Amino acid sequence: MYAQVVEGSGKGAKATEDMTPEERAFQQKIDSGQKIEPKEWMPDGYRKTLIRQISQHAHSEVVGQLPEGNWITRAPTLERKAILLAKVQDEAGHGLYLYGAAETLGISRDEMYEQLHSGKAKYSSIFNYPTLNWADIGAIGWLVDGAAIMNQVALQRTSYGPYSRAMIRICKEESFHQRQGYDIMMKMCNGTEAQKAMAQDAMNRFWWPALMMFGPPDADSVHSAESMAWKIKINTNDELRQKFVDQTVPQAEYLGLTIPDENLAWNEEKGSYDFTDPDWDEFFQVISGNGPCNADRMRARVRAWDDGEWFRDGLSAYAEKHSAGNTNQGVENV
Numbered sequence: 001m002y003a004q005v006v007e008g009s010g011k012g013a014k015a016t017e018d019m020t021p022e023e024r025a026f027q028q029k030i031d032s033g034q035k036i037e038p039k040e041w042m043p044d045g046y047r048k049t050l051i052r053q054i055s056q057h058a059h060s061e062v063v064g065q066l067p068e069g070n071w072i073t074r075a076p077t078l079e080r081k082a083i084l085l086a087k088v089q090d091e092a093g094h095g096l097y098l099y100g101a102a103e104t105l106g107i108s109r110d111e112m113y114e115q116l117h118s119g120k121a122k123y124s125s126i127f128n129y130p131t132l133n134w135a136d137i138g139a140i141g142w143l144v145d146g147a148a149i150m151n152q153v154a155l156q157r158t159s160y161g162p163y164s165r166a167m168i169r170i171c172k173e174e175s176f177h178q179r180q181g182y183d184i185m186m187k188m189c190n191g192t193e194a195q196k197a198m199a200q201d202a203m204n205r206f207w208w209p210a211l212m213m214f215g216p217p218d219a220d221s222v223h224s225a226e227s228m229a230w231k232i233k234i235n236t237n238d239e240l241r242q243k244f245v246d247q248t249v250p251q252a253e254y255l256g257l258t259i260p261d262e263n264l265a266w267n268e269e270k271g272s273y274d275f276t277d278p279d280w281d282e283f284f285q286v287i288s289g290n291g292p293c294n295a296d297r298m299r300a301r302v303r304a305w306d307d308g309e310w311f312r313d314g315l316s317a318y319a320e321k322h323s324a325g326n327t328n329q330g331v332e333n334v
């Protein structure tokens, strides 16, 4: 229905008795908490699953610049503009660390871009929703970065060394991003009635897509069992979604905002909130390319790629000129 690139087996974790001796040794390494490094032997499915997840994560960071980029020229003050510029630039950097981590697994950056531009690779569903006003920038920082961090903090312990190390650095920056979003929301909630209403409206629109960021319910998650056995994923989609709700409810209360879910209620017995599931049909539509902004996002990415061709060609020509065997060409010849 929705799967475009099922690179891992998607059949769940392999039983120990079905493993080859190499696979068994590999699994023992994972189970004992050791990191896997690029040059080590790894099962083909492990490599493919990592390439899929890391490259989709990288694409999300890069496409994720677009909804916020939309507001750089319209930020309400010079200070807010400078902060937003820095945040969007950070997202580009996150994309680069992640593409770098994926490249250690034997895929080139050009191949990854080709998969994104052809629609073969996914990126996070959340970035297919529009940013209609300034309050949406607050909601993205608070809720979207908040959901991203919830996932990424766990991924710092992922089993693949380069991915884990990229996550440690990214999480530091994402924490700042989340605070800047919360700060925008605080300002608006303490402002005029109209500003508070804008903040509430942004929360109403971003709440459900933020819950979808954690992926389909566990029962429908194709990759979770295998990815968790390999410790590529540390938590299930539902576990992280629950943690996010539990963390976010008190933050919304502090802002004086209402979470748009009439079933939201503290459940004393389980020690967490009960809440309504997002509309999973909408989620599957969005990840199949039919969300409100999918076509716009792809058009913008492909245009940026095409417009940058002359620059990439220039960089390659420069690198070639100065590569080994051609070292006599001085910088003055450029």
Ligand code: FAQ
Residues within 6 Å of the ligand: 002, 003, 004, 005, 006, 007, 052, 053, 056, 057, 058, 060, 061, 064, 065, 091, 122, 123, 124, 125, 126, 140, 144, 145, 148, 151, 212, 213, 214, 215, 216, 220, 221, 222, 223, 224, 227, 233, 237, 287
């Ligand atoms: N959107 O079997 P599962 C950010 C796909 S970073 C689109 O459960 P898995 C920073 C999934 O790929 C946000 N597709 O899959 C920022 C699979 O399809 P496939 C990105 C989704 O991989 C903030 C199919 O559904 N973070 O926001 C989504 O085990 C602000 C079946 O699902 C990451 O990527 C979705 N939400 O679990 C930037 C974190 N959910 O590939 C700018 C790393 C699922 O077979 C501004 N990734 N799918 O065709 C992960 O942790 C996992 O990949 C999950 C999905 C949890 C996203």
